Amino acid sequence: MEILVASAIGLMTASGVYLVLRLRAWPVILGLTMLTYAVNVFLFTSGRLVVDMPAILSADAGGYADPLPQALVLTAIVISFGMTAVAVMMALGAFLEAGDDRVEMTDQEDRK
Template sequence: MEFLVASAIGVLTAAGLYLVMRLRTFPVIMGVSLLTYAVNVFLFASGRLTIGAPPILTDDATRYTDPLPQALVLTAIVISFGMTAVVVVMALGSYLGSDDDRVNDPDPGDASDGDSVAQDGKEGAA
């Protein structure tokens, strides 16, 4: 069971890092989401994977599940949902403002609006 959870965390992290390094906004947003899922699974697994045990220790319970990682994961899910919503709105505003969804700055030599740009990055006087 531990190997399966560790493998899932590794796959989520690798896929998230791959998508974060892309040059378009949508894969970057999906990569950040996968990274938050990996962190959530890691936090949940840090509380020892116990099946069928109560989260509160009572008189008749011999073992229990630590409720702190569960509370941390619940809080992290809410925060990541809000963060994803904000990043999607920012990416949409950036796309609508520049008609391009790249996350990197364009080269100064690439003038897509028709203006002449010199090699040093300054506009030439015409």
């Protein structure tokens, strides 16, 4: 189970980095979203992967799942959704203003 989750985290991270390195606005936003998903799954798995365990220790339970990573991931999901919405609106405004979503990288020497 751990190797499957670790492979999924690695795949999401690799695809996120690939998309961030593209010089277009929409793939960058999708890449940041993929990196956010990878970090969320990593945070979630940092609290140990347990099955059929309650989040709160009770008298009849043999163990418990750590609720702190679950709370961190829930907070991170809400924050990343808001930041994705802001980034989409900024990219949409730039696209409507310039007519293209390409990111131009120029040096100071090229501007003269």
